[in-house]
Amino acid sequence: MTSWSNWAGNVTASPDAIEHPGSTDEVVALVRAHPRVKAVGAGHSFTPIAQPEGVQLRLDRMDRVLSADTRTGLVRVQAGISLHDLNRRLTSLGLALPNLGDVDPQSVAGATSTGTHGTGARLFGIAKAVAGIQLVTADGEVLEIGPDHELFDAARVGLGALGIVTEVTLQCVPSFLLHAREEPMALSDVISGLDALVDGNDHFEFYFFPHTDKALTKRNNRVPDGTTRAPLPRWRHALDDELLSNTVYEQVQRLSTRKPSLIPRINALSGSLLGAREYTDVSHEVFISPRRVRFRESEFALPRAAAADAIAEMQRWYARTDQYVSFPVEVRFTAADDIWMSTGYERDNVYIAVHQYHRTDPAEYFAAMQDIFVAHEGRPHWGKMHTLGPDHFRAVYPRFDDFVAVRDRLDPERRFGNAYLRQVLGS
Numbered sequence: 286m287t288s289w290s291n292w293a294g295n296v297t298a299s300p301d302a303i304e305h306p307g308s309t310d311e312v313v314a315l316v317r318a319h320p321r322v323k324a325v326g327a328g329h330s331f332t333p334i335a336q337p338e339g340v341q342l343r344l345d346r347m348d349r350v351l352s353a354d355t356r357t358g359l360v361r362v363q364a365g366i367s368l369h370d371l372n373r374r375l376t377s378l379g380l381a382l383p384n385l386g387d388v389d390p391q392s393v394a395g396a397t398s399t400g401t402h403g404t405g406a407r408l409f410g411i412a413k414a415v416a417g418i419q420l421v422t423a424d425g426e427v428l429e430i431g432p433d434h435e436l437f438d439a440a441r442v443g444l445g446a447l448g449i450v451t452e453v454t455l456q457c458v459p460s461f462l463l464h465a466r467e468e469p470m471a472l473s474d475v476i477s478g479l480d481a482l483v484d485g486n487d488h489f490e491f492y493f494f495p496h497t498d499k500a501l502t503k504r505n506n507r508v509p510d511g512t513t514r515a516p517l518p519r520w521r522h523a524l525d526d527e528l529l530s531n532t533v534y535e536q537v538q539r540l541s542t543r544k545p546s547l548i549p550r551i552n553a554l555s556g557s558l559l560g561a562r563e564y565t566d567v568s569h570e571v572f573i574s575p576r577r578v579r580f581r582e583s584e585f586a587l588p589r590a591a592a593a594d595a596i597a598e599m600q601r602w603y604a605r606t607d608q609y610v611s612f613p614v615e616v617r618f619t620a621a622d623d624i625w626m627s628t629g630y631e632r633d634n635v636y637i638a639v640h641q642y643h644r645t646d647p648a649e650y651f652a653a654m655q656d657i658f659v660a661h662e663g664r665p666h667w668g669k670m671h672t673l674g675p676d677h678f679r680a681v682y683p684r685f686d687d688f689v690a691v692r693d694r695l696d697p698e699r700r701f702g703n704a705y706l707r708q709v710l711g712s
């Protein structure tokens with residue numbers, strides 16, 4: 286009996302078989318041999334977007350860097366390489382991805398297929414760095430999709446619906462150091478100074494603690510060439526990022542689950558304990574943090590101008606609900622892009638992400654937040670929990686019907702289909 290579960294443990298499956306192809310030819314053979322196939326990356330989506338209904342393809346053997354041009358920054362990789370391995374390979378080549386999210390176990394194909402993003406008002410999600418895709422379609426054809434190909438804008442964030450991505454070309458940038466400045470602030474001060482904070486830093490984000498006015502701000506800025514690294518001392522990394530953010534945090538979450546009424550006081554204490562810190566390090570060392578406490582997450586992109594109103598509505602909900610929320614809320618920003626199914630399509634966004642400990646049922650909390658976000662034309666992250674369907678997506682994605690038409694053409698028999706795609710695309 287084969288079985289699979291995502292990272293959060295809320296999506297499971299028993300695929301007919303699990304295959305580990307080692308090349309594009311092997312992927313073609315598997316697609317031709319089986320009526321239903323689904324590729325999975327690191328299983329880091331909270332939605333059932335990667336749930337297989339036939340054979341599961343794990344591209345963990347397709348993890349090589351195929352070519353790298355350090356002059357142009359174009360790097361060709363096999364689609365199963367993890368961001369973790371890629372970041373290290375790029376650093377050794379003097380290159381980097383221009384922006385990253387919070388963690389790095391995801392595969393390149395998985396991260397780009399769902400529109401994975403970090404923060405930066407003048408920057409984009411990872412899929413915007415895609416300069417070419419090799420895609421195996423339902424009839425076993427191998428398409429090379431570059432910027433001039435008619436499928437380029439559909440395929441960069443393809444939701445796993447168009448075919449199996451076997452290779453990806455990424456437009457990388459010269460490697461760079463970031464100066465990180467983390468500092469607690471009152472949430473009300475963050476909101477009143479938001480535009481200056483967002484526009485005045487290369488990468489600005491903040492977390493706020495429900496039931497309190499406490500926030501933790503993070504400003505990451507590129508430093509001039511020639512600046513030397515000044516990474517966090519190992520003891521500080523071990524204390525803040527391992528002990529407080531993971532080991533102690535797990536115990537705090539367990540206590541919160543047993544005694545939810547303590548949560549407002551625990552959140553106030555957490556918000557006060559987090560001290561200011563500054564360091565300078567290689568970009569991916571600054572972007573990426575370990576996340577060992579399991580949680581469930583829902584995240585929506587809203588027009589950036591809606592940030593203050595949406596957060597005020599969230600605060601009013603926290604004040605009136607009998608639910609206690611122990612996890613901080615994460616708030617990030619990106620610039621508009623041109624990818625049809627990207628949350629950033631033609632819109633500068635604020636992203637608001639809500640979390641709940643994995644042993645606590647998040648349904649009521651996430652439903653209340655979804656109502657707030659939908660009222661602000663929210664677009665949910667494709668890999669994070671929501672309950673929306675095609676009517677909503679048609680209203681918030683101008684190219685939704687074009688994407689559906691491309692999928693009808695490439696996969697008329699829904700060989701890459703699953704329940705999640707039926708929910709969001711309508712069939």
Ligand SMILES: Cc1cc2nc3c(=O)[nH]c(=O)nc-3n(C[C@H](O)[C@H](O)[C@H](O)COP(=O)(O)OP(=O)(O)OC[C@H]3O[C@@H](n4cnc5c(N)ncnc54)[C@H](O)[C@@H]3O)c2cc1C
Nearest residue numbers: 326327328329330386387391392394395401402445450668
């Ligand atoms: C702890 C944690 C932190 C996270 N932090 C962030 C963050 O900071 N920013 C953010 O935006 N998101 C974040 N996410 C969400 C995550 O980046 C996305 O859900 C991403 O899709 C996961 O990548 P994966 O490799 O695990 O893909 P999976 O979840 O395994 O798959 C995602 C989709 O990609 C498809 N896919 C995978 N490989 C292929 C392929 N070769 N060809 C075609 N389709 C394929 C799958 O079929 C599925 O549809 C986080 C998730 C977790 C659990």
